Amino acid sequence: MMKKFAAMLLTGVMAISLAACGGSTGASSDSAPAAEEPAADAAAEAPAADAAAEAPAAEGAEDTEFIVGFDAEYPPYGYLDEATGDYTGFDLQLAEELCKRRGWTLVKQPINWDNKDAELDSGTIDCIWNGMTYSTPERINAYTWSKPYVNNSIVIAVVADSDIQTPADLAGKVVIAQSNSSAEDALKSDELAELAGTFAELQRNPSYDTCFMDLKAGVVDAVAVDIGVARYQMRNNPDTFRILDEPISTEQYAIAFKLGNEALRDQVQETYDEMLADGTVMKIAQNYADDNLPDMLITE
């Protein structure tokens, strides 16, 4: 009987020590200088705890945290930089600069794009800064918005040797877009209802990356997508894809805050305007010249 217990105890101890080992594995990757999301988790707790220990103004410490929600599968606006292991992208670099100027701690929080409203409402993120389209009345009324900062167009991407040349050629074809994306919204809008009605089918997928894989594999005929994302894909897959000359819709990107959070919006807007005025925004856009961002920037 004692032996049985010893064996069971041993099992229990092993399980616990393994669990502890699991914890420390996580912790060590947290503290790695390549600050990826686990670090964001740690960062979220650590500074708050530190500040509480050091400074009596614990409330101020919480205020300085700026949690940006983004889709980490949405290059060039937000994506994982494989070389550094950190999240980067045009929008995230803007957010970094903005936080530096305001003295805020930036927390880059990757989100599931389908849950963006719930994330914003429940306070797990402060804003969505990730090529978020300022269009359609439903969207405009659902958030508190910054001023638009990028001119975007929704284009149709096809494989290079496709016989589709204009949006009209999409009749009877299978088109795909990211679910809950602005491309999907655009295709469902009244202006494009006629065009969308000619498709054999409008499919949806949680990630644009998968949409382009579908296109490459031939299971869909075309992808309706934001031009910046399409250009990034073309850069990564030379000679594979082609963009139709005629965009199906033009629109603008803006930063979305929780409805009613004008206070935070105004702070962000104020600093963004400074960054725009002194040319910093354009400098960051130049990092994404290959994706055509400098031309798309709203500069006035």
Place this chain on the structure above:
Amino acid sequence: MGLLTVIKQIASGFGATLIIFFFTLLFSMPLGILVALGRMSKLKPLSILIQGIISVLRGTPLMLQLIVVFYGPYYLFGLKLSTSWRLYATLIGFSINYAAYFAEIFRAGIQSIPVGQTEAATVLGYTKVQTFLKIIFPQMIKRTIPPVTNEVITLVKDTSLAFVLAYQEMFTYAKQVSAAMSSLMPLFVAGVFYYIFNLVVTLFMNYIEKRLSYYN
């Protein structure tokens, strides 16, 4: 982008996967035993209540349960959620879901012990608690190792469901690397990680099973 970089990136998400895996086992197994005991309770209302809970937990997708645990506090009670809640909600969601499955496995194990043993223990003057701890429980553990191993292996792969809460575990990373590279290769690398992890888990469980079969 070399294979080595991809492996390094995906490995950086492995820690998060391990956290879900070990803490889920740590919490769900003891909880499973309690639930099994409650399910077998002579107190009818308790037994029926627990049957209902098990039925819901096994009958709805884990993905949905994770969403309910994560957003429930805000949408039901209006509480503001914190950044760290993402991890806690993931662990709670996984633990209660797996506890429901473990409870049924443990119940099968407990009920498979011949009732004569309990009667003999009573005659020998064992209390109910003593009978359970010293006679029923050790045999139950031995008998349920194979089905428990099944669940543990499933858990390794289920950890990827945490993506729905955007908890950054290994598969979420693999998808992000895949998006950045516009290539499927990182997903296959993640598959190899899962396979190796499960190989280790299986060997470990086989070892435990052998250690516990001391009468053979």
